[in-house]
Every structure is written in C-alpha cells, then in structure tokens.
Amino acid sequence: MCPEVKKILPFILFFACLQASALPHYELAYRLSGNASMMMEDGKVDQFIQRPVLGGSFAVEFLPTGRWKCLQQWNNASIGVGASYLNLGNDKMLGSAIAAYGYMNMPFYNGTHFRIGARPTVGLAAVTKTYKNTLPDEYAPYSIAQKDGKYVANWSIGSILNAYLALELYMDFPIKDGWEITLNGGWRHISNGSFMHPNAGYNMFGGELGVRYHPSTQNNPNTPKPDVPRKLYDGVDKPWAIELSATGGAKQNYYKDNQNGMQFYGAASVKLAAYWVPVSIFRLGAGVDAFYDGYYAAVNDEFKATNPEGTAITYFGKTYLKTSDLKNCFRVGLSIQPEFIIGKLTAGLHVGFYVFDPVKNLEPYEQAKTADDAGSSLDRGVFYKYDFTKASNYQDGWCYMQFVLKYHVLDHLFVQLGLKTHGVRAEFIDAGLGVAF
Numbered sequence: 125m126c127p128e129v130k131k132i133l134p135f136i137l138f139f140a141c142l143q144a145s146a147l148p149h150y151e152l153a154y155r156l157s158g159n160a161s162m163m164m165e166d167g168k169v170d171q172f173i174q175r176p177v178l179g180g181s182f183a184v185e186f187l188p189t190g191r192w193k194c195l196q197q198w199n200n201a202s203i204g205v206g207a208s209y210l211n212l213g214n215d216k217m218l219g220s221a222i223a224a225y226g227y228m229n230m231p232f233y234n235g236t237h238f239r240i241g242a243r244p245t246v247g248l249a250a251v252t253k254t255y256k257n258t259l260p261d262e263y264a265p266y267s268i269a270q271k272d273g274k275y276v277a278n279w280s281i282g283s284i285l286n287a288y289l290a291l292e293l294y295m296d297f298p299i300k301d302g303w304e305i306t307l308n309g310g311w312r313h314i315s316n317g318s319f320m321h322p323n324a325g326y327n328m329f330g331g332e333l334g335v336r337y338h339p340s341t342q343n344n345p346n347t348p349k350p351d352v353p354r355k356l357y358d359g360v361d362k363p364w365a366i367e368l369s370a371t372g373g374a375k376q377n378y379y380k381d382n383q384n385g386m387q388f389y390g391a392a393s394v395k396l397a398a399y400w401v402p403v404s405i406f407r408l409g410a411g412v413d414a415f416y417d418g419y420y421a422a423v424n425d426e427f428k429a430t431n432p433e434g435t436a437i438t439y440f441g442k443t444y445l446k447t448s449d450l451k452n453c454f455r456v457g458l459s460i461q462p463e464f465i466i467g468k469l470t471a472g473l474h475v476g477f478y479v480f481d482p483v484k485n486l487e488p489y490e491q492a493k494t495a496d497d498a499g500s501s502l503d504r505g506v507f508y509k510y511d512f513t514k515a516s517n518y519q520d521g522w523c524y525m526q527f528v529l530k531y532h533v534l535d536h537l538f539v540q541l542g543l544k545t546h547g548v549r550a551e552f553i554d555a556g557l558g559v560a561f
Contacts, residue, residue: 153338155183155204155306161330163213168279168324172217177328179210179220185229187338194467197405201241202229212251212326217278219253221314223288228466238297244471245290246529249314255282255322282376283320287543287553289313296336304336317543317553321376354401357468357532360560363401367409369530369540369558370394375419375551389418391552393526393542397461409461413476413526415544417552420445420452420483442518443483444492456480457524468533474526479506481522488518512547520546536560 161177163169183206188195195201204227212218225247232241259277270276292310299305309331315323354363372392397411420443445452459476478484485502486492495502510521525545532538538558544551 151187151189151338151340153185153187153336155185155334155336157181157306157332157334159330159332161312161328164327164329166324166327169326171274172214172278174214177210177213177330179208181206181208181332192467198466199231200234201231204229217253217258219251221249221251223247223249225288229294240293240295243292243294243308247288249286249288250284251281251286251314253278254284255279279322280324280326282322283316286314286316302338306334306336308332315550318375318550319553323550354404356399356401356407356560357465357470360535364399366398366561367558368396369556371540371542371554371556373552373554390416391418391554392416393554405465407463407465409463411459411461413457413459415455416453418453421448421450442489443487444489444496445486452482468531470530472528474528476524477506477522478524530558
C-alpha cells in the first residue's frame with residue numbers, strides 16, 4: 125500500500141463507521157475523489173514549489189429529504205463531512221497536509237441530469253512541515269532564515285494545526301442506479317490566523333474529479349421548500365434583534381522579534397449590533413466593535429529588538445512604538461454585518477472602519493519615524509490614503525474585516541468564533557459567547 129493511502133486510511137475508516145451508525149436515521153451519499161491544484165505564489169512559498177499539489181478526498185453527505193427545513197430554504201442544500209490528504213508539492217520543505225472539515229452543497233440548479241452549485245468549507249488541517257522543523261541546525265531559532273537572498277526554511281507556516289477553508293463550485297452528473305460523476309474546483313486556504321508565526325499560509329487553486337454514490341435512489345433533490353417566516357435563527361421567530369458578544373484569543377509576536385522564544389499576547393473583541401431579517405436565509409446588521417490587541421503595548425519596550433541603527437523597534441518595522449502604552453492596544457470601529465442564516469447557525473463577513481485608532485499615526489514605520497524626527501505626527505483622520513494591497517505588512521489602515529460564525533445553543537445565547545483581518549492578512553482569531561435580546 126502506498127504511503128499516501130496509509131496516511132488517509134484512518135480517516136476513511138472513521139467516516140465509514142460514522143456512516144454505519146447514521147444509516148438507519150439519515151439518507152446518505154458517499155463521495156470519493158482525487159484532486160490537483162497549483163500553489164498560488166506569494167513571495168514566500170515561490171522558491172519551494174516543485175510540482176502541483178496532489179491528493180485525494182473522501183466524504184459523507186446528508187441528503188435533503190425534508191428532515192431539515194433550514195436546508196430546504198437553501199434550494200434543498202445538503203451538508204457533508206470529509207477528509208483530504210494533500211501532498212503540497214515539495215516533500216522536504218512543504219511536506220503534506222491532512223484536513224478534516226464540514227461543508228455545504230448550495231445548489232444553483234438542481235435538475236435530473238445535471239446539478240451545479242457552490243460549496244463553502246470550514247475545517248482543520250495538520251501539516252507535516254513548518255518553519256521550526258525545516259530550519260537548518262546552523263541557524264538560530266527565529267533567525268532571519270535567509271541565505272543569498274533565498275529562504276532556508278518554510279516561511280509560510282508556523283504551526284502544525286491550522287484552519288482549512290475552501291470556496292468551490294461543484295457539478296454532479298447522475299449516471300445510473302445512484303452513481304454520479306462529480307467535479308468541483310476553486311480556492312483552498314491553510315493558515316492559523318496569526319496565532320503562531322510565521323503565518324503567510326498556503327493558497328491553492330485547483331479541482332477534484334471523482335464519483336458519488338447514494339444507495340437509495342428515492343432521494344428527491346427537488347423536495348418542496350417550506351413556507352418559513354423571517355426569523356433571526358431557529359427558535360426566535362421575529363425579524364429583528366440586538367446582540368452583544370464578548371470573545372477572546374491570543375497571538376504571537378513577530379517571529380524575528382525574540383531570539384529566546386516566542387511570546388503570546390492576549391486579543392479580544394466586544395461587539396454590540398442590531399440585526400434585521402429581510403428574507404428567510406439572510407440578515408443584515410450594523411454595530412459597534414471594540415478590539416484589544418496586547419501586542420501593541422509591549423513588543424518594543426519588552427524585547428528591545430535592535431536594528432542596524434541601534435533603535436528599539438520590532439524587526440517587522442511596521443509600527444513606530446517608542447514606549448509601552450496600554451492605550452495603543454485598543455481600537456473601536458463601526459461595521460456593517462451581513463450574515464447568512466442556516467438554522468441555528470449564522471455566518472457572515474463584517475466590514476468596518478475605525479473611529480478610534482491610536483496606532484494609525486505610528487505606521488508605517490518609516491513614515492511615522494520621519495514625521496517624529498521632524499517634531500510632528502502623521503495626523504490622519506478617520507479615512508486616509510493607504511495601499512490596501514499591502515495592508516498589515518506595512519500598516520493596517522482604516523478598514524478591517526471579521527469572518528464570524530455563530531451557533532445559537534439556546535434561544536438567546538450563542539457561541540461565536542471570529543477571524544479579524546486587514547485585507548488578506550490575519551490579525552487574530554477569537555472565540556466566546558453572546559446574548560440576543
């Protein structure tokens with residue numbers, strides 16, 4: 125048996141047991157496919173790309189039979205759980221990844237001979253090669269890790285366990301007796317949300333080709349959709365509400381900043397928002413967000429990382445912090461919060477702008493230092509010009525985003541998981557609780 129099959133076999137056996145236990149209660153389908161994709165270049169992983177990313181996937185899908193009204197609202201969607209093995213294209217420096225995830229098939233067209241739709245996916249991925257275990261012995265931990273202008277270690281991933289995200293289009297072609305040819309393709313992402321550095325992450329674009337089988341051919345993908353009233357989520361039958369949530373997390377300092385080992389800093393957010401439900405699958409909110417990022421209070425003052433000029437700055441050279449001030453850790457913003465409703469689960473992308481941001485005049489480093497040397501500051505307003513494509517490398521800017529998942533465990537209590545970013549660069553991941561009024 126080849127090594128790749130041995131690595132994914134435990135996941136296949138696990139999901140086979142899951143199918144056997146669920147079979148008497150649910151109508152299931154089984155999906156087996158091979159995948160191929162290209163690692164997208166980002167300046168950090170480029171030199172290590174030797175061949176395409178190759179692997180395989182196995183999944184179990186719960187079919188739309190009228191059991192879950194929330195899936196019928198999504199044009200008779202189905203949900204699935206799956207596992208994938210990915211050889212990342214360079215055995216020595218990139219290694220491989222094993223991912224376990226959940227996904228949702230959201231049909232655009234559900235015909236007898238052809239189906240097409242979108243497939244959002246969320247899960248976890250374990251990778252075999254990280255910055256630490258690819259750094260040569262002659263290099264000190266958390267060194268610059270470059271030689272002759274090239275990286276000598278995997279600069280893209282700092283942790284073994286990472287988030288796994290995908291957004292794909294799928295097509296299914298029924299053949300006979302429950303068998304189908306399935307094709308899907310799109311974007312996949314592996315990173316840890318800046319929990320551990322370095323965290324450039326992997327972005328892949330490619331597809332899968334495989335087969336899908338459901339033993340019962342009685343499944344009707346066109347089960348009539350129920351007449352469901354507008355409601356915030358299952359359990360609360362009204363089209364509006366106010367929500368308050370508090371979450372916390374952690375992040376590491378930049379991986380070059382401390383030669384004696386990485387340090388974690390606290391991160392948190394408090395959100396107050398009002399939501400309105402215009403249609404049964406979507407709600408729109410607006411709110412106030414308060415953020416705490418402990419990294420901005422101590423990074424320069426504590427470590428005294430020294431650059432060639434002898435000044436105490438972070439090696440990242442992003443924010444010009446001369447002293448350790450607690451106020452620099454806090455930011456407040458206003459945001460628009462669109463969210464999709466799937467039963468008790470809501471998922472959304474919140475986009476906002478800062479109305480209080482003490483570090484906006486302290487980055488990017490070179491500009492802030494030049495202004496300080498001249499006895500002034502950048503004195504930015506709420507909105508100002510910055511290079512959005514370089515956000516978080518040089519400055520965060522006035523715009524922020526949060527990917528948010530909420531699950532309502534009780535009618536007025538929910539758990540929340542969020543990822544805050546500036547552009548494509550993650551700031552931190554946080555999790556916590558919220559209440560709805």
